[in-house]
Amino acid sequence: MREAFSNALVRLTLADAKVLVLTGYQGYSLFDEFRKCCPDQSINAGMAAPNMVGMAAGLARVGFRAFVYVATLYNWRHNLRLQGEVVPPSAKDP
Numbered sequence: 001m002r003e004a005f006s007n008a009l010v011r012l013t014l015a016d017a018k019v020l021v022l023t024g025y026q027g028y029s030l031f032d033e034f035r036k037c038c039p040d041q042s043i044n045a046g047m048a049a050p051n052m053v054g055m056a057a058g059l060a061r062v063g064f065r066a067f068v069y070v071a072t073l074y075n076w077r078h079n080l081r082l083q084g085e086v087v088p089p090s091a092k093d094p
Contacts, residue, residue, distance in 0.1 A: 013041050
């Protein structure tokens with residue numbers, strides 16, 4: 001399943017220059033083929049999963065299609081911080 005996911009991302013990325021894949025140290029070897037085919041569309045963001053989500057949100061706001069791959073769950077208590085990064089200001093409660 002992981003290989004099929006990686007292969008699908010390669011196909012998608014080759015077809016669309018606006019696709020970016022953000023990953024951390026986990027599962028990094030999964031994207032070896034992806035980095036060979038699309039080195040300019042691969043971002044190794046390290047071990048900070050919440051930061052990757054924030055980066056992806058910012059990239060999406062300027063027109064990219066960002067995919068985040070995290071092999072493990074991180075502490076979801078950061079949701080409030082992520083809400084501040086991901087939810088557009090116009091959609092937040094007053």
